[in-house]
Amino acid sequence: MRYCIVGCGFSGAILARHLATNGHKVLLLDERDHLAGNCHTERDKSTGIMVHKFGPHIFHTADRRAWDYVQQFGTFRPYVNRVKAISEGRVYTLPVNLLTINQFFGKTLGPRDARQFISDKADRSIVEPRNFEEQALAMIGPELYKAFFYGYTRKQWGFEPTELPAAILKRLPVRFNYDDNYFNHPYQGMPENGYTSIIENIISVPGIEVRLGMPFEDVKETFAHVFYTGPIDRYFNFRLGRLGYRTLDFERFEDEGDYQGTAVMNYCDEKVPYTRISEHKHFAPWEQDKFSRTVYFREYSRLAEPKDVPYYPIRLVNEKRKLHEYIELAREQTGVSFLGRLGTYRYLDMDVTITEALNACDQIDKLLGSGQKIPAFFVDPA
Known part of the structure; x- marks a missing residue:
């Protein structure tokens, strides 16, 4: 059978390889x-x-399955994300940890005392945080919230923190030790030759025809099924209106040597228009000594316009209402499935995207084997 997969990211590549290795075009x-x-x-x-x-x-x-999968297609070097942040003219380490607390408050607290100190700062009257701001005040109190999250969040999302869901902040840890690893996950790394080489290797099997620079709307052929990883509202030609996204603009700079001494520096103050600076030689520490010059980017967040690259789904009340309408419309279709970050209008890290694509492959095998219909969604996007 011949299938069409829209989108050459991880979701599309994994599906394409799986179908091709099972004899499909x-x-x-x-x-x-x-x-x-x-x-x-x-x-x-x-x-x-x-x-x-x-x-x-x-x-x-x-997810060990996702980790084992990507390692088949390239060498992953050890890499720990250690983020720094500038607030009111001083440099701190993130996520908030014991060093951040002691630096910010001018203390020399140990773990037990720091935990009690922050607990005393936290707003204990907030039992069920209703929004981002209440979640922050209940977790870390007003000083750390204002220093590291209030201005940065307004720049990143374009909304008052009181308008954003509490769940956004729940993903960020607060630690009462000196661990400045931004992530808690046991498997962390960076592909030695970049992510594009990983995708190239995933799809390097017979049976896959790749067409770049081609919108799905320009395809006139028919297929046994379409797997669509583009924006779900675009598939329907925005019939119910556009879903909201944030997008990013990058301002490029070059310099000699080492510009900021770290991969990522957050700028928390609202008066600074960009959210962070990323210096890319630090994402590959095994090779940074090869380069006498450096390149870095200031990052600006704004509401996406129709021609922009969509990054972060906003998923506030109006968008969720519209998303539900698109979900119902999608479920009425035959011959198309939606998956991935854009297809399900969800913020997804790479590993979750990979896990969901692998699980979709499992479901497709069972459905094709039993002659059942392939569903519009493999997960609940709501």
């Missing part, structure tokens, strides 16, 4: 002129440094 297409979607990496023409073209991507997971 696959047309894998993307309207952009490169593989790997927003994970795309390439060598900077001027400096030779491996650059994450759409912002930093650090692979981290607790």
Whole structure:
């Protein structure tokens, strides 16, 4: 059978490989002129440094299956994401940990005393946080919230923190030791040759035809089934209106040597228009001594316009209402399934995308084997 897969990111590549290795023909297409979607990496023409073209991507997971899968297609070097932050003219380490607390408050607290100190700062009257701000006040109190989260969050999301769900902050840890590893996951690393090479290796099997620079709307062929990883509202030509996204703009700079001494520096103060600076030679510490020059990017967040690359689904009340309408519309279709970050309108880390794609492959095998219909969704996108 011949299938069409829209989108050459992890979701599309994994599905394409699975179907092709099971004897099917696959047309894998993307309207952009490169593989790997927003994970795309390439060598900077001027400096030779491996650059994450759409912002930093650090692979981290607790899912052994996802970790084992990606390692089949490239060497992953050890990499720990250690984020620094500037607030009111001083540099701190994130996520909030014992060093951050002691630096910020001018203390020398141990873990037990620091826990009690922050507990005394926290607003204990907030039992069920209703929004981002209440979650922050209940976790860390007003001083740390204002210093590290209030201005940064307004820049990143374009909303008051009182308008954002509490769940956004729940993903960020607060530690009462000196562990500054941004992620808690046991498996963390960076692909030695970049993410695009991983995607290239995943789809390097017979039976896959790749067409880049081709929008799905331009395809006139028919297929046994379409797997769509593009924006779900676009598939329906925005019939019910557009879903909201945040997008990113990047301002590129070059310099001699080492600009900031770390991969990522957050700028928490609202008066600074950009959210962070990423210096990409630090994402590949095993090779940074090769380069005499450096390249870094200031990152600006704003509401996505129709021609922009969509990054972060907003998923506030109006968007959720519209999403539910699109979900119902999708379930009325036959011959198409939606998956991935854009297809399900969810914020997904790379490892979750990979896990869901692998699970979708499992479901497809069972359904095809029993002659059942392939569903519109493999997970609940609501």
